[in-house]
Amino acid sequence: MADALISNVVEQLFNILNHQAQELKRTLGVKNEIKNLSSKLEKIREVLADAEKRSFKDNGIKLWIEDLKDFSYEVDDVLDEWRTRTLRHQIESPEVSRSSFLPMWCIQFKKFVVHRDIAKKIKELDSTLDRITKEKDQFKFDYASVTHTCAASYSDHQELMRVTTAFDMAASDIQGRKSDASALISKLVENSGNGNGPAVISILGAGGIGKTTLAQLVFGNEQIKAHFEEKVWICVSSPFNLFDIAKAIVESTTKSSTNLSQLQLLLEKIQSTLSGKRFLLVMDDVWTEQDEEWNPLKNSLKDGLPGSRILVTSRSERVARMMGSVYLHQLHLLSNSDAWLLLSRIAFSGRREEDCEKLKDIGQKIAQKCKGLPLAARVMGSLLRFKYTKYDWQNVLDNKIWELEKVVKNLFPHLYLSYNDLTPKMKQCFSYCAVFPKDYVIEADKLIRIWMAQSYVTVESEGRELFEGLAMRSFFQDLEKDATDSNIIIYCKMHDIVHDFAQFLTRNECYSIDQHEDKVGIKNLRHLSWPRTRGNMNLTASICDVGKLRSFFAQDLSLTQLTPDLFNGLKSVRVLGLHGCVLVELPKEIGNLLHLRYIDLSWSNVKELPDAICSLYNLQTLDLERCNGLSRLPKGIGNLINLRHLNIRHTFSLEMMPQGITQLPQLCRLSKFIVGKESCKLGDMEKLNQLKGDLSILFRCDLNNAADVEEAEKAELRNKKHIKELWLVFNQGVDVGIDVMEALKPPAELQTLKFNSYKGAHFPSWITLSLDNLRSLTFYGCLNCSSLPPLGKLPSLETLEISRMKELRYVGSEFLGVAEVGAVAFPKLKKLSFFSCGKWEEWEDFKEEATIIIMPCIRELKLQHCTKLKTVPHHLLSRPESLNIFNCPSLKVE
The missing domain is CATH 3.40.50.300 (P-loop containing nucleotide triphosphate hydrolases)
Structure with a gap:
């Protein structure tokens, strides 16, 4: 873990030397100090592997590593502070320079004071590193060649991707x-x-x-x-x-x-x-x-x-x-033969039989060392999947870690062996999970965003690869997959023992009060989880130095605990998780947390965000889900140039959104876009082509003239190719013309589409003409539509739900959308539901002939509260595995 931390700092120092050398020399005067820091840290990296291995037996080395990590955190804070203050000056100085009461010489003096302060800190750090380097020499570490972290990670990810689809981890769990x-x-x-x-x-x-x-x-x-x-x-x-x-x-x-x-x-x-x-x-x-x-x-x-x-x-x-x-x-231990079967099923996945035979004897000996524990066999199998030669397998068998009594007793050697095989970044990402309580359901995308906030990874795709790699090595379990893509893990957990292992690795850095209720005064704590069960604890007095915290998760905190002093104290925090807190308004002091990159206020009582939040130029994630009292977003939100994720799902009191949102260059997740008279126009979406995942467009005003059509075309919704789910929501009484709807043609890659309270009499034609990848379609509360489009044309549609279409009276053959010989209507449809269609009387009895096939994959049919419905196609009543008919009194089912 120290290796990844130092690698990150060294990389920052190299970037500064390569791209900002002149500024260092001119304004800071610390170019030599920066060069010295990077050189010394690179030398230290060469001995870290030996240092971490020997730290199990030598307490002095363990303390030296802790001191080194503490130093690296300080360097990271100083460099981040310099970058952030420079960025803040670039953003704010144009407005300030035009001010009539603050002359330019005053601005330059302020900039000089900031730079002088940073320069002083860097020189002090250089002096501290001299001491740490001298202490290193007394331990006489073995030097090892160091592969650049990024290159190693890339190579490792390529290896992971080659074997990802070859094995279903859940299939191996029941051996014996x-x-x-x-x-x-x-x-x-x-x-x-x-x-x-x-x-x-x-x-x-x-x-x-x-x-x-x-x-x-x-x-x-x-x-x-x-x-x-x-x-x-x-x-x-x-x-x-x-x-x-x-x-x-x-x-x-x-x-x-x-x-x-x-x-x-x-x-x-x-x-x-x-x-x-x-x-x-x-x-x-x-x-x-x-x-x-x-x-x-x-x-x-x-x-x-x-x-x-x-x-x-x-x-x-x-x-x-x-x-x-x-x-x-x-429950008894597995036999050696069952342990081997479990291990080999994972380790040999996708290999040729002759290759497996060469490794069998060594593998059976490794299985014996698992001592009959399924978790050990599973972890070792996951480790050996990435070992291809007899030499590599023999190294695992002969590793001295099996002989360390402390590791055998407290950690299980199989976990440490698998952990040791990870890249430095993977070690860092795994170890961080110790901050969560046991049995915590981890949301994969949320975890990746937190890793990004801690600068463990730079983009979501890199985080996803690291996450999948850890899951493949059995560091995560209870994997819940995406219903539309079984290769994507949405949720997971950590086994208790794996969690204990992560806590051991981070015992002085990550701390969940839930698990260590009696442990206080941790000197160098960096990541703290404070569940609601301990809500009355005095944090500052009993736990740690708040100023060193980089993660602070506190659920359901009271108003008395969320004080300005707390926000002032969290001066190094990157992640602030205040899920379910009772505060109505965030203190303006939050604007002082210049390192902050992740804020979670979901399910809280907050009604307003202070304008000071717009000075958090490093902020990447702002989660406001279920903040039902939130009435507005700050006007200056456009200043958050690094914001990537804005979650305003289910913020029902939010009436409008500031124009600045459409100018955010990094924004890739926006759960809701509000269109209204005092809010953004449809055309303001033009530049948001990097949006991903799900998007809800909420219409709060009528759109039915030529200018509105022009705005809809300008939105270029079809170019937002990474949006997979689109929800069109219409406020009560809002009228959006069919021409506007036609201009809002979504991307062909769309998988889920929902209409909520649409007032038009006809649906746009693009539903059946261009959405070949659509898998789920919902019409809810479309009160004025009396007929359904030819939805049978949709080649990928699996789920169709039609609810509260009050003017629907008849469903005929046009619903199938096909007539030519050999055609298939609804070729992949599995679930079909009609709810509360009170005027619907007849569903034409489509007579399936040899020339046309209708709904061959249908499994579930629901008809509920369709009180006037009299007829349903006979073959649909007999074919589904699940038939649910409720409160359809006019329907006679034979």
């Missing part, structure tokens, strides 16, 4: 556990009474042995699905937070979020929801041994039908006994 699964399923479905409540069955075993994997295997079993009316999965972990657990159960059973804020109300809701149902509740990773924490929840579950079950996973038999388990299933 079929008999365990069978025994558990039998216990769960056996016919026995529930007495005073659902019977508790526990899976016990050491960390990394596969308890959660086994529970997941059972949870997804078809027999279990058929046996239980309700199934709920809850991650418990430590500490045992009864309120969060109860809330999660309520939201899982009701399939919606809840506003209940009192524990008793939640428990009563659980009792009423599960009463009279046979349910299965899985409580994964339970640690508490206190029955007073468990009993309130247990009592709320007592009214389930006989046969209801609670399945618990835990490392402790005392936990299982406290919960009243009627059956304890002890």
Whole structure:
């Protein structure tokens, strides 16, 4: 991790020397000092591999590395401060120079003072590095050649991309556990009474042995699905937070979020929801041994039908006994043969059989060193996938790390071996994840944006490659893939032991209060997570030096804790996560946080952002999702020239957006674009061709004249080729003419399209003429449309939802869009839904003939609240796997 940090600093120093040498000499007078810093740090990089290896046994070396990292952070802060103040001067000086009360000599003097201050800091750092270099020499480190980090990363990414599609990680998880699964399923479905409540069955075993994997295997079993009316999965972990657990159960059973804020109300809701149902509740990773924490929840579950079950996973038999388990299933270590099968399935993926045979003997010996732990076998298999020769495999087997007692006891050597094989940037990105609490659901894109804010990666594509590489090496698990692209991971978690390992690596840098409640006064803490469960803690007095923090995640903080002093203190912060905080207005002092690159205010009560936020010229991400009270964005937002992600999704009080948004050169994610009389025009979107992902265009005013058509054409929506989801939303009463809609032709690459409350009588023709890649289409509240376009033409359409089309009366053959011999209407459609079409009476009974094929892939048909509908094509009633007809009283189904 120190290598990546130093590499980043060295790269900055080289860039400064190459591109700003004259300014260094003229205004700072520190060109030699910059050159000395880069030269000395490059020399130190050559011994870091040996230093980090020896730090396990030598506490002096460990302290030296900590001192070196602390120094590198200081250098990074100073260089970033210089760049930022220079950028600020360039942006602000034109306005200031025109001021009648601030003469030019005053501006130049101010610039000189800033540069003199930076020069002083650089000279002090050069002196400090002399001391660190002299200390290095006393350890007599071995020197190693250093490959430039960027080149190494590129090479590694190329290797990753070659094997990405060859292996499905989830397929290997169940090796050697079929008999365990069978025994558990039998216990769960056996016919026995529930007495005073659902019977508790526990899976016990050491960390990394596969308890959660086994529970997941059972949870997804078809027999279990058929046996239980309700199934709920809850991650418990430590500490045992009864309120969060109860809330999660309520939201899982009701399939919606809840506003209940009192524990008793939640428990009563659980009792009423599960009463009279046979349910299965899985409580994964339970640690508490206190029955007073468990009993309130247990009592709320007592009214389930006989046969209801609670399945618990835990490392402790005392936990299982406290919960009243009627059956304890002890999970044993894998046999050496099963461990080898699991390891080899991953390691040999995509290889020729003769190559595998040459490596088999060594691989079996490595599998034995995994000591029967599935997690160890999986991690080692992921490591060996990238080792192609017998020599490389033998090096893994012979590595001295297996012999280090401390590593074997605390870390598991397989994790350290796999970690050691990562590039410096990958090590840095992985280690950072220690800041999140255990069982935290990691959103991949959000994590990548945070890595960018910390300068671990420079662009999203680089971050995505690093993330995928870590996932392929089994550092992440529970991977949730994109429904439209199975190669893209959206969410993931870290295994508890992998999380423990990351915390060990960053024990003096990353700190989640949730996990270390008694540990205080960490000297060089850089990244802090402060969950709401510890909301009353005095941060400044008990935890760390706030001024060194580079990440500060604090959920649901109170007004008394969000003080101007706190914002003034966070002088090095890059990432500020204030999800769900109660403050109504951000203090203007936030403008002093010149290093800040990432702000998360999602789900907070903030109503207004101070103009001072517009001086954060390094800001890359501003997340305002669900800030329902937010009324406006600052007029000067156009000054945020590095802003890449602006999330204003579900900001319902936001009426307009400043013109400056359309001038942001780096903006690639804009969740919503508001068109209105006092807001932007459609034509203002012209330069936003770099937008990616999803975009919602909200129409707040009528657009139906020639000038509006011209604005729509100027928007050049068709050129925004990276937009994959488009949502067109029309305010109540807003009229947008069909000519304007025709001019808003979206890119051919679009995959998802939604119309919400469209008032026109006809849909634009481009829906069926140019969207060959469209996979999902929704018409919601299109009240004046009496007919549907020929949607059967869409070759890629998989999901079609039509809701609240009140003027729709008839669906005929034109809906199919095809008539020629051999044609297929809706060739890929899987899900078709009609909701609340109150005047719809007839759906023509299309007679499928040999010449025309209709909806060959249909799996799900929903017809709900279509009260006048009388006919439906017969072949559609018989073909879908799922047929859901509700409140369609006029429809006669034979």
